[in-house]
Amino acid sequence: MLTIETNQYTFWQEKPHFLLHSDTENFWVMYVIEDGDCNYQIGDQAGEAHRATILLCPPQVEFKREVIHPLTFHFVRFTFTSHFFKDQDLSGHFAQANARILEDCSYLRQLEYCPSAEVAALQNHFMADIFNTELYRKLFEQHHPTIHSAAIREAVTFMANHYQDQITINEVAREIGWSSAYFSRRFKSEAGITPVQHLERLKLRAVQQLLITTDLPIDTVAVKAGYSDGYYLSRKFSACMHTSPSDFRRNHQI
DSSP states (O other): OEEEEEEEEEEEEEEOOOSOSEEOOSSEEEEEEEEEEEEEEETTEEEEEOTTEEEEEOTTOOEEEEEEEEEEEEEEEEEEEESSSOGGGGSEEEEEOOHHHHHHHHHHHHTTTOOSHHHHHHHHHHHHHHHHHHHHHHHHHHHSOOOOOHHHHHHHHHHHHHGGGTOOHHHHHHHTTOOHHHHHHHHHHHHSSOHHHHHHHHHHHHHHHHHHHOOOOHHHHHHHTTOSOHHHHHHHHHHHHSSOHHHHHHHTOO
């Protein structure tokens, strides 16, 4: 659940300095920097902010800041609740603004001097989109991590091509010439999850696709997705998806 109500939006162009070296607000405060640099300290988080940096300061937390080079930025004061972010992610350097977030900010700027109920609703929408864009980035990276090791990339490709053959992690490790223990450690370090978890995700995605797009019996779906039989598949699927394969298929029929 994510709710936002925008209290104030202001676009500052080439601000040479802050009138207040530090401030404490009753609202959340966000800076999205388009140009320039500044030093900041928000609670115990400190650093230097540059172009595309998004700074976030919670209510009743001191925000110290000092301009290094004239600062062009979007300032937003708002109320905010969300269960999707950890507290430590919501203070200091929140994210880097990508093209979509900068587009949201450009819309906010265009609406800056147009007060109305409709404009307030749009401001809240664009602010929510900034948070949702960052949430999507985090989730995408969890499911599609950047793999730097050529050997791990080779293992990922092997699993994608052979998950339906009921391969084991030992077989995957042998394919790249590593022990299973070393492979598991390196894989988790690179991908953030174990190779067993990655393999299970591949198989469950295949199961979902087969359940939705075919009318194959569960036992056949199981074999095509790399499971030994329909009973084992049903247990794994229900534990991970919190619904049975048959109910999942029924709910997705069109």
